[in-house]
Amino acid sequence: MSNGFDDIPFFDEEPAPRKPVAGSKVPPAPGAGLGIAARAMAARDQARMPDYLSGLNPEQREAVESVDGPVLVLAGAGTGKTRVLTTRIAHILASNRAFPSQILAVTFTNKAAREMKERIGHLVGGAVEGMPWLGTFHSIGVKLLRRHAELVGLSSDFTILDTDDVVRLIKQIIQAEGLDDKRWPAKQFAAMIDGWKNKGLDPARVPEGDARAFGNGKGRELYVAYQNRLKTLNACDFGDLLLHPIRMFKANPDVLKEYHQRFRYILVDEYQDTNTAQYMWLRLLAQRPEGVPQNVCCVGDDDQSIYGWRGAEVDNILRFEKDFPGAKVIKLERNYRSTEHILGAAGHLIAHNEGRLGKTLFTDRIDPNDDKVVVHAAWDSEEEARAVGEEIEQLQRQQHPLNDMAILVRASFQMREFEDRFVTLGLNYRVIGGPRFYERLEIRDAMAYFRLVCQPADDLAFERIVNTPKRGLGDTTIRNLHDYARARDIPMLAAAADIIETDELKPKARKALFDVVTDFRRWQSLLENTPHTELAEQILDESGYTAMWHNDKSAEAPGRLENLKELIRSMEAFESMRGFLEHVSLVMDAETNENLDAVSIMTLHSAKGLEFETVFLPGWEEGLFPHQRALDEGGRSGLEEERRLAYVGITRAKRRCHIWFVSNRRIHGLWQSTLPSRFLDELPPAHVEVAETETSYGGYGRNPYGQSRFDKQEPFQNSYSTPGWKRAQANRTDATRDNWGTRSGHAVERIGYGESGPRAKTIEGELVAKSTTTEPSRFSVGDRVFHLKFGNGNIASIEGNKLTIDFDRAGQKRVLDGFVERVQAS
DNA sequence: TTTCCTCTAGTTTTT
DNA sequence: CTAGAGGAAA
Numbered sequence: 001m002s003n004g005f006d007d008i009p010f011f012d013e014e015p016a017p018r019k020p021v022a023g024s025k026v027p028p029a030p031g032a033g034l035g036i037a038a039r040a041m042a043a044r045d046q047a048r049m050p051d052y053l054s055g056l057n058p059e060q061r062e063a064v065e066s067v068d069g070p071v072l073v074l075a076g077a078g079t080g081k082t083r084v085l086t087t088r089i090a091h092i093l094a095s096n097r098a099f100p101s102q103i104l105a106v107t108f109t110n111k112a113a114r115e116m117k118e119r120i121g122h123l124v125g126g127a128v129e130g131m132p133w134l135g136t137f138h139s140i141g142v143k144l145l146r147r148h149a150e151l152v153g154l155s156s157d158f159t160i161l162d163t164d165d166v167v168r169l170i171k172q173i174i175q176a177e178g179l180d181d182k183r184w185p186a187k188q189f190a191a192m193i194d195g196w197k198n199k200g201l202d203p204a205r206v207p208e209g210d211a212r213a214f215g216n217g218k219g220r221e222l223y224v225a226y227q228n229r230l231k232t233l234n235a236c237d238f239g240d241l242l243l244h245p246i247r248m249f250k251a252n253p254d255v256l257k258e259y260h261q262r263f264r265y266i267l268v269d270e271y272q273d274t275n276t277a278q279y280m281w282l283r284l285l286a287q288r289p290e291g292v293p294q295n296v297c298c299v300g301d302d303d304q305s306i307y308g309w310r311g312a313e314v315d316n317i318l319r320f321e322k323d324f325p326g327a328k329v330i331k332l333e334r335n336y337r338s339t340e341h342i343l344g345a346a347g348h349l350i351a352h353n354e355g356r357l358g359k360t361l362f363t364d365r366i367d368p369n370d371d372k373v374v375v376h377a378a379w380d381s382e383e384e385a386r387a388v389g390e391e392i393e394q395l396q397r398q399q400h401p402l403n404d405m406a407i408l409v410r411a412s413f414q415m416r417e418f419e420d421r422f423v424t425l426g427l428n429y430r431v432i433g434g435p436r437f438y439e440r441l442e443i444r445d446a447m448a449y450f451r452l453v454c455q456p457a458d459d460l461a462f463e464r465i466v467n468t469p470k471r472g473l474g475d476t477t478i479r480n481l482h483d484y485a486r487a488r489d490i491p492m493l494a495a496a497a498d499i500i501e502t503d504e505l506k507p508k509a510r511k512a513l514f515d516v517v518t519d520f521r522r523w524q525s526l527l528e529n530t531p532h533t534e535l536a537e538q539i540l541d542e543s544g545y546t547a548m549w550h551n552d553k554s555a556e557a558p559g560r561l562e563n564l565k566e567l568i569r570s571m572e573a574f575e576s577m578r579g580f581l582e583h584v585s586l587v588m589d590a591e592t593n594e595n596l597d598a599v600s601i602m603t604l605h606s607a608k609g610l611e612f613e614t615v616f617l618p619g620w621e622e623g624l625f626p627h628q629r630a631l632d633e634g635g636r637s638g639l640e641e642e643r644r645l646a647y648v649g650i651t652r653a654k655r656r657c658h659i660w661f662v663s664n665r666r667i668h669g670l671w672q673s674t675l676p677s678r679f680l681d682e683l684p685p686a687h688v689e690v691a692e693t694e695t696s697y698g699g700y701g702r703n704p705y706g707q708s709r710f711d712k713q714e715p716f717q718n719s720y721s722t723p724g725w726k727r728a729q730a731n732r733t734d735a736t737r738d739n740w741g742t743r744s745g746h747a748v749e750r751i752g753y754g755e756s757g758p759r760a761k762t763i764e765g766e767l768v769a770k771s772t773t774t775e776p777s778r779f780s781v782g783d784r785v786f787h788l789k790f791g792n793g794n795i796a797s798i799e800g801n802k803l804t805i806d807f808d809r810a811g812q813k814r815v816l817d818g819f820v821e822r823v824q825a826s
Numbered sequence: 827t828t829t830c831c832t833c834t835a836g837t838t839t840t841t
Numbered sequence: 842c843t844a845g846a847g848g849a850a851a
Contacts, residue, residue: 109840138841162841182847238841273840310839411837433839470827586841605838627837645838668836669842 052090052123056083063297063330064088067097067265070286070324072317073299076361077346077651078337078611085269085299086116089131090123098264104285105134105267110587112269112609113139133263137278139586141241144248144259151252152244159235159451160585164444165460166190166237173225177218184215193223197239198311200246200277203227232489233459242277249284260288264295271300271320275311283323294324302357303350306605306645308637309630318357335361337611339370342657344687346650352682353640361651373650373657375680376691380664380671381414381619385421388616391658392427392599395614402428404613406600408649410625414618415601428598433606438584442549442560443567447584449539453523454578457491466496469548471512477505481513493520519543532577536568604649615653618660620646620677623667646679658691659683785822 053061063073063084075081089105092098107113113135120131133140142160149156161169170193171186192214196206203211203223211220230236236244249256266286268274274282286296298320305314321327335343343361350356378384392405407418415431422429437443445468448461455461463482467473484504485495499505500514519542526535540546546564549557574580600612619625626642634641650657661676779785783795 136841141841160841241841307839309837413836472827474827603838624837629837641838666842 050091050094052087052094056080056087057334059330059332059334060084060087063332064091066328066330067092067095067297068293068295070294070320070327071297072271072320072324072327072329073297073332074317074329074357074359075299075301075332076335076359077301077304077648078335079332079361080336081299081301081332082112082115082119082269084332085267085297086119086123088267088297089116089120089265092265093124100131101133102262102264103131103133103267104140104263104265105131105269106137106140106282107134107269108136108273110136110139112136116269136586137281138238138241141245141281142582142586144245145236145241148245148248148252148255151248151255153231154236154244155234157234157455159233159455159458160241160582161230161235161237161460162585163190163238164439165235166193168460168463169229169233170222170226173222173229174215177215177222177225179215179218189214189219189222192219193226193237194239195311196223197237197243198275198277200243200280202243202247234457235460239277242281246277246281246284256284259285260292266296268296268298269300271298272302272305272314272317273300273307273312274316276313277311279313279316286324296324301359303353303359303644304608304648306608306641306648308634308641318355331359333359333361335363337654338363338651339655340366341370341372341687342650342653342655345373345657345683346647348684348687349650349679349682350643350647353643355640371656372687372689373659373683374689374691375683376658376660377676378660378662380662381417381666382421384618384660384662385417388418388618388658388660389421389425389427391616393425396427400613402597402599403594405616406602406607406610406612406614406652407616407618408602408604408607408652410604410619410627410645412603414624418601418618422599428596430593430596430598430600432600432602437563437566440560440563442563445545446536446540446564446567447581449543449545450536450577451581452493452520453527453535453539454581456493456520456524459485459492462492462496465543465545466513466516469544471516472508473512473516477509477513480504493517497521527577532574532580533568533571535577536571540564540568604645607652608648611652611654613654614656614658615649616658616660617646617649618662619665620659620661620680621665621674622677623674624665625677626679643679643682779822783822 053064056064057080060080060083063071064087067088073081073084075084085105089103092103093100105116107116117131117134120134132143135143145152145154145158146156149158167186167190170190171181174181174184174186174189192210196210203220206220206223211217211223213219215222230240249259263285266282268282282296286294288294298317300317302314302317305312305317308314321329338346338361340363343363347360376384376387378387388407392402395405396402407415409415409418412433419429419431421427438447445465448458448464451458451461452465463478466478481492481495481499484499485492488495488498490498496513497517500510500517503510505513523535523539523542526538530538546561549561549564552560571577571580574583604617622628625646626639630638630642632638650659659680661674661680663673664671665674666672779795781795785795
């Protein structure tokens with residue numbers, strides 16, 4: 001849990017590593033307290049061929065052992081990419097080429113970094129201490145910046161702003177420029193700045209046209225003003241965590257040189273996702289002066305590049321060989337995940353893209369009993385959800401764990417239908433990627449208190465909480481204070497301390513502000529000597545923040561209090577409040593509860609890197625997938641990215657992949673009839689079967705879809721002529737919309753779930769319906785209960801795990817007992 | 827200050 | 842349609 005930079009010596013105290021000599025013996029490892037390198041060496045010495053190399057195929061092994069010089073590993077889905085990366089690091093360590101602190105290993109997400117640490121630990125036998133430079137681009141950026149902040153005009157205790165802070169800040173700037181913040185939304189400009197920063201553009205380099213496009217042509221001025229404001233706040237946004245180090249390195253070649261010496265080996269995960277700024281950062285660090293080997297290894301898959309829309313440049317991976325002359329390119333094509341049908345379908349689909357580096361996944365685990373990829377047609381999204389639910393239940397009856405199944409959607413609105421259905425069925429599910437814990441209102445408020453205690457100059461935090469809970473400090477007072485602070489160039493909290501000594505404010509506001517200032521003074525004085533969790537609780541109590549939610553009668557209030565408790569709990573793992581704040585600003589991910597058996601529902605984007613026995617891919621319709629906007633805004637390359645997304649979806653499946661399309665979908669409230677996705681036509685018949693629908697309608701054979709519905713003739717185009725396909729097509733054309741109820745043999749029961757109000761989600765961002773149990777209900781009629789969505793109510797009747805409840809506010813609803821908690825009768 | 831109403835926009839997401 | 846934001850009224 002490092003919260004800074006001073007815990008790692010800049011250069012190792014140990015002697016410089018020697019070049020390994022073939023067959024050289026390494027001295028036996030002494031007992032306890034071994035460094036990672038020593039342990040790795042010991043592990044290697046146990047066998048002639050190091051253990052860690054034994055299970056690798058020849059290509060993987062080559063990727064692991066080609067440690068010197070630039071290497072690009074093109075690792076297709078399920079080909080053991082992470083394994084190669086981690087084994088490679090273990091190998092570098094074990095062969096005595098570098099110390100752990102001389103390896104730079106970069107990932108995109110914290111999750112990936114964590115996983116790598118863990119797996120290296122396994123390989124080397126023990127926890128990985130001393131890999132200080134394994135982390136995300138951003139966390140490594142922070143580490144560099146904390147060390148050299150003064151070189152870019154910051155002080156090393158700078159704050160990291162998240163998107164929410166940034167938007168509020170930009171809004172102020174837009175208003176300060178005298179622009180209408182409704183006509184020029186701060187959010188949009190924040191996105192523009194983010195985009196520019198992804199491209200490595202400082203204000204001067206933003207193309208004229210782009211800069212003029214915002215704020216009556218004032219885009220550039222606004223960007224400058226924003227950067228200035230950040231500097232006065234001693235703050236960075238996420239983009240700066242990359243750009244500042246780049247600037248720093250460019251302006252200080254001596255510093256860059258130090259890092260060149262330090263980082264003997266550089267590894268990059270998910271290279272296809274790097275944006276221009278990351279690419280610049282990497283080249284600065286990786287490209288060495290003549291004669292020095294560039295030990296860079298980038299691992300990626302151009303076919304899985306799905307983040308172009310947020311600045312990723314597939315081109316980075318495509319031109320690796322130009323950037324690093326003499327680079328070795330190793331393709332990993334042997335797939336260990338999926339059946340031949342799944343690979344065949346995915347491979348045929350992705351072959352429709354141009355400009356690929358070209359890989360074909362194969363497996364030799366061929367089993368004639370393997371299912372083909374199945375394409376299903378449904379009348380509308382409701383039927384789609386119902387049918388998927390049935391399939392899941394059927395698999396469940398065959399003892400397949402729900403954890404092995406996932407529904408991967410293109411857009412998050414599609415999730416709702418599945419959630420509704422699963423709640424009705426009492427089927428456990430979890431939603432991955434919902435609102436994040438640290439993005440919740442109450443968490444952000446609490447964090448603002450903590451930030452302000454640790455960093456009295458954090459004006460954004462100050463503004464967020466001065467009047468939360470309500471203290472009668474309205475707009476006018478704040479504006480006053482703001483001007484006062486600006487005029488004197490001091491932080492707002494300091495300004496508040498000053499202004500209460502004057503008579504500039506009304507007595508009421510003055511008193512309120514006085515209380516705030518004294519509270520913060522007190523908390524700051526406690527910061528060093530009070531256990532931080534205790535202090536945190538104290539802050540939330542004394543500020544009246546907890547009381548505010550206690551008094552709040554709304555349905556969400558108890559959940560929010562619970563989240564605050566969870567926040568305090570999660571602080572325990574940290575040494576100090578500062579350490580905790582640093583962690584939170586970078587690590588925004590929530591963990592899922594692995595112990596629960598549940599179907600996962602997530603977007604295709606968040607599914608990258610995961611795998612499931614069975615994957616359901618609903619919503620393969622033109623306009624949704626490929627998404628209309630991707631086509632409109634991205635043209636050909638937009639379509640190709642969508643296709644890669646489809647590829648990612650299919651290759652998540654190990655054994656079973658079910659694709660769905662519907663004929664009617666409600667978009668923006670109105671029903672629209674839809675066409676099957678062109679991607680369906682791009683699947684190879686040999687690996688695909690069309691499901692016979694159990695429903696009894698249709699069969700007219702009116703098939704408007706022949707060959708080449710969308711594209712010019714393409715070599716892969718094929719027209720399905722199987723009876724099943726024809727029927728599926730006919731179904732979607734001729735079905736009548738009276739399928740409410742039991743047509744598919746399943747009693748449809750609607751329970752209240754669809755009115756406005758927040759979605760019921762647990763702190764992990766999961767919504768979990770308890771499965772039907774045979775146990776007697778833990779509730780009885782008349783109990784007073786609380787429901788996250790509907791609030792308080794009394795139980796009117798009970799059937800199994802389904803409760804009928806008279807809610808105080810929402811009226812009578814039927815809900816599953818897993819969604820309510822018993823409360824004391826009031 | 828709160829509540830209610832109107833308006834608007836509406837893929838994908840990490841850090 | 843529907844969630845969220847912002848403005849107007851109580």
